Structure formats: structure tokens, C-alpha cells
Amino acid sequence: MGNSNSAHKISAQDKAILDMKNQRDKLHQYQKRITVITDREKEIAKECLKRGDTNKAKLALRRKKYQESLLAKTDGQLAQLEVLTSDVEFALVQKDVIFGLQQGTAVLKEIHREMGGIENVEKLLGENEEARAYQQEISELLANKMSNQDEDEVEDELEALEAELSSVKLPDAPATKIELTEREKAQLAKDRAQRRARERAAEQAAGPMLA
Template identity: 30%
Template sequence: MLSYFFGGGSASKNKDAPKKAILDLREHITLLGKKEAHLQTQVTSQEQQARALLGKNNKTGAKNALKRKKTYESQLVKIQAQMDSLEQQLYSIESANLNLETMKAMKQGASAMKNIHKGMDIDKVDETMDEIREQVELGEEISDAISRPLHAGAEVDEDEIDEELAALAQESVKQEVVAPPQGLPSVPLGKVSTPHAATLPAGQEQNAEEEEDEEEDEDERALRELQAEMGL
């Protein structure tokens, strides 16, 4: 009752008006469709009657049947035109209602985004990101501090380690050069006798000297023969 006096129900009626119009149009189109089917049946029936009466040579009856057929056809054309108009109007209303619902959804989405961003601006976002970065850096510093050795003596000088490692490597190289290879016989330091200097028995030594003298005599003899041939 209060809505009747203060107009509270008008908004609800306006909201449901498109839906009601769509339902009414569909209902009326269905009714016209039934009327169209009935008229189509009458047109067919009157044509059949005209053919039957004409077959009986009843031209007057056949003529009247054709007149009724024309009347039904005229009504049928009007019904079909009305249905076309209503269907076009129904399509327009449905399209407009769809656009309206789409706009409502977009408006609600915009309102939701506005509420989400209400307490946010670019300055606050930058400030928050800076705070996050500071906390991350602080966490890394804390982690480094916790991981640092507790005793100062535990710290190692990397340069000193490198120098000691180089000294060990050099000492190892010197030892490899000085030390003889293992598993090989040592070389004697004294004078090594050659095979030619080997001691022979007395008889064999004399024979060897005689053979050497004979070889020298043969060489000299061959040389003199060669000089004679050449006229020297």
C-alpha cells in the first residue's frame, strides 16, 4: 500500500516492463500463428469445393466458393503482415533488453573496479613496493649476519692460501726433477769402458794387430796402383 502512495513500485514495474513486453509479443505471435493456420485451411477447403462444384456444372456454387477463398486469402495476408511486424518488434525489444543488461553488467564491473581501487593510487603502490624492497634487503643482511662465523680466528685469508698452494706446487716440481726415476738402475760415475777397449788374450791381440797392418798394406798398395794408372 505504501508503495502505491510513494511510488515505490514504479521502479520495479519499469524493470520488468521489457520482459513483460517480450512475453506478450510472443504470446500474440503464437495466437496469430494459429489464426494463420486456420485461414490457410479455409483457403484450401474453398478451392476444393469450387473444383467439386465445377465438376457438377454448378458454376454459381463454384464461383461463391472462390469468392470465400479470396476473402480468406485477404485475411491471411493481413495476419501474416501483423506477424511480421510483431516479430520485428520482438527482435528489437530483445536486442534493446540485451544491450540494457550488458550495460548493467558493465556498470557493475566498473563499480567493482572503482571500489577495488578506491584505497589505491600510484604513489601508495610505489611506497609499498619500496617498503617490500627494503624488507627483502634487510632479510638478506640478517641472513648474512647469521651465516658469518662467530670466531674471528676462523676467518681464512684467501691470498695467504693461494701463496702457500703455489709454494707447495713449486716444491713438488723440484722434487720430481731431482729425484731419479724409481725402478731404473743407477748410472755409474766412473769411466765406462767401450767395447773396443775390452781386454783380449795375448794371442788374439797380436792377431788383431797383424790384421790391421795387413789392411793398411793393402790400402797403400791399392793407392799406389791407382796413382800409376793415372800417371802420377
């Protein structure tokens, strides 16, 4: 009977693998749902640019980028956990796996909260008091959660959308792409960071007036 009972016990490794598979399934569910939302956020960014409202367009793209980065982060983390849980020396990395699963659960909860629903996405276009309060809340939230690389990629996407919507076509554009030097790249990143800091300061100053 002792052998029978031990056969039914779930090892720590089995439980970790099961938890990881559950997180992977949940992540796949979120990936499908969030695609609808991020597609709409990009459309909202275009609509805002057509209105001449660059700030709202950028906010929509920042929200989109943040959600995508959360999914990518969780996906990468789960891929790493798959390696750890299949390791023959599982006992040596058990604490790392458990900690990683705890982090994954926390991020999945954040993804669920961030997704909200399409009705929240539509508030990015709104002009009423409730919509402005929501926009301010999202802006403040993202200010502390996005990396400089994420912010730079948002700037690039915003510029690409502006070019896409622009009716002005430059004649005979050079076929070769001009590569920036490392110093020019550093200066561009610095200029962008300073501009973002000014924008956030202006948003914070405008916060009480929006309330």
C-alpha cells in the first residue's frame, strides 16, 4: 500500500510543470483577446492623428506597446521555465522555478487588468470628464512602467503612422537608408527622453485642472 500511496503523490517538479502549462494556456488566451484591443488602439492613434491630436495618438500607442511588452515578457519567462522544469537537476533550480511562476502569475494578473475591454480603449478618444480622467490615469501609470527602449519604439511607430497618413510624398527619396552614427543615435535618444520628461511634467501640471 505504501508503494500505491507514493505513486499518487505529485512531485514538486510535476506541480511546477502543471502550473507552467496553465500559465501558458492563459497567456495564449490573452494573446488572442489582446490582439483585438491593440488593433483598435492603433486605429484610435490614426484617428487622433487625423484630428491633429498627437498627444492622444501617442498615448494610445504607448498603451498598445505596454500591453505587447507584457505579453512578450511573460512569453519569454515561460520559455525559460520550460527549460528549467525539464532540467535533470530540477532540485537545484526549484526555488528559481517557483519564484518565476509567482512572477508569471503576477504579470498575467496585470495583463488581465490592463486589457480591461474595448469600452476602456474607446475612452482614449473621448473628450468628456470621465474620458479625460481615464487618459490621465493611463498616462501616469505608463510613465513608470515603460523602458526607454519601449518609449523610443512608440516614437518610431508614431512617426511611421504620421508618414502613412501624410498626403505629402517626397520626390525621388534616396533608395539607400541613411544610418545614424552612434553619437547621433545617443543624441536622438537624449532629445526624446528630454521631450518625454517635458510632456510628463506638463501632464502632471494639467492633472488638477482635469480633475
